[in-house]
Amino acid sequence: MNSIKSIILAGGSGTRLWPLSREQYPKQFLKLENTSLFQKTVLRCLKLSDPSGIFVVTNENQKFFVSGQMEELRIEIPKENILIEPQGKNTLPAICLGMNEIKKQYGKCAVGVFPSDHLLDIEAIDKIKSAEKLCSKYLVTFGITPSSPHTDYGYIKPGKNFETGSKVLEFREKPGLEAAKKYIQEKCLWNSGMFMFETGVFFKELKIHAPDIISAFTDGKNIEQIYSELPSISIDYGIMEKSDKVAVVRLECKWSDLGDFDSIFQETGKNELGNAVYNCDDMSLNSRGNLIYSKKDKIVSLIDVSDMVVVDTSDALLVSPRKSCQKVKNIVTSLKKQNNNKALFHLTVYRPWGSYTILEESERHKIKNITVTPGKKLSLQLHNHRSEHWVVVTGMAWIRVDNKEFYLRKGESTFIKAGIKHRLSNPGTIPLEIIEVQLGDYVGEDDIERFEDDFGRVKE
Numbered sequence: 001m002n003s004i005k006s007i008i009l010a011g012g013s014g015t016r017l018w019p020l021s022r023e024q025y026p027k028q029f030l031k032l033e034n035t036s037l038f039q040k041t042v043l044r045c046l047k048l049s050d051p052s053g054i055f056v057v058t059n060e061n062q063k064f065f066v067s068g069q070m071e072e073l074r075i076e077i078p079k080e081n082i083l084i085e086p087q088g089k090n091t092l093p094a095i096c097l098g099m100n101e102i103k104k105q106y107g108k109c110a111v112g113v114f115p116s117d118h119l120l121d122i123e124a125i126d127k128i129k130s131a132e133k134l135c136s137k138y139l140v141t142f143g144i145t146p147s148s149p150h151t152d153y154g155y156i157k158p159g160k161n162f163e164t165g166s167k168v169l170e171f172r173e174k175p176g177l178e179a180a181k182k183y184i185q186e187k188c189l190w191n192s193g194m195f196m197f198e199t200g201v202f203f204k205e206l207k208i209h210a211p212d213i214i215s216a217f218t219d220g221k222n223i224e225q226i227y228s229e230l231p232s233i234s235i236d237y238g239i240m241e242k243s244d245k246v247a248v249v250r251l252e253c254k255w256s257d258l259g260d261f262d263s264i265f266q267e268t269g270k271n272e273l274g275n276a277v278y279n280c281d282d283m284s285l286n287s288r289g290n291l292i293y294s295k296k297d298k299i300v301s302l303i304d305v306s307d308m309v310v311v312d313t314s315d316a317l318l319v320s321p322r323k324s325c326q327k328v329k330n331i332v333t334s335l336k337k338q339n340n341n342k343a344l345f346h347l348t349v350y351r352p353w354g355s356y357t358i359l360e361e362s363e364r365h366k367i368k369n370i371t372v373t374p375g376k377k378l379s380l381q382l383h384n385h386r387s388e389h390w391v392v393v394t395g396m397a398w399i400r401v402d403n404k405e406f407y408l409r410k411g412e413s414t415f416i417k418a419g420i421k422h423r424l425s426n427p428g429t430i431p432l433e434i435i436e437v438q439l440g441d442y443v444g445e446d447d448i449e450r451f452e453d454d455f456g457r458v459k460e
Contacts, residue, residue, distance in 0.1 A: 008038070089227060353454075
């Protein structure tokens, strides 16, 4: 039985990898390979913790990604271990939420804290385990041996060596290039954003250095009350840079926060043309050092182009020099100012029951391809401003319209008038696929009133 517990931080929004990631589909849930970064993090945590000892801190919009991707791995953690923040307040409140729950359930114990969107060699877990004894006296962070003078990471300067790890002398902010070179000469480490805390040491240091945080987590308050009192602050600013009881354990392994497309390029295998390619067929001429992502089986041809990022999705195209890809977040900011949903959603939107893809839309109509996972059921709902026509493409549908219940098979259809309660489910063993045609004065996603729901989405 593993004694170490794990907190996975799985909130955050998708800005730096747009258009692959979106605010409602951030990078930790993307699948550039067979498993997402979140799933890789879960698998690493299973080397430290039993499933019942893994806690995930996320938000309301992303909790279904968490449960769905856990289900894909066939890993079940207690429902109460998925902790929902009512609003993002940076890493210290998120970690406090997890630590507080672990303390209630387990009392005094060691807890590893891991971002869900990092790439890390599984071999690093043994070194992470070695920090368990050290965290009985110190707040432990993990530093990565730098491979280059990187300007997008913070740095940690280690001091006196212990049997495991070293005392931390100083945390340093993201530097310019010359400062980064100097930090490497001084044997500084990259700040990985991973930690190990013993509950007693953590809350003692929290009380000293962030009393407003600990006072917010008072028994008897609901989570909304707690978060209304919390400041937005990182774990580094809140405790780590203030405490004199901080140690660092050096990890000499492959690690990346995959913070932009250039870092993805660096971590990806290259084809014979020297390009990192996802999904598509690369038919480039005299073009090397490019990251290319496009629709499956699509041919992409670059001619006399090098060191570029080309990302082609169903609803957006990004072309940028790799050295400029940090500016992608500025595009997302502009889209949000325009209230453009492409900052928030893909054309394919994931739901706890499956997904839907928008095939066509205007102000008064929308056509969707809806896929319902076997055994899953949409909410009992109605729409005030639109009617819906459903046609089954594959599988079998169980349908309720008003007080009538019936089944539809491939090629069969039904019509639901505006204002009529209805429900759709998949009673079969294969995915149910339907085409939905919406018609009305308004076809926005917020025209929905739920009465029953398997996923807790009925508003009081």
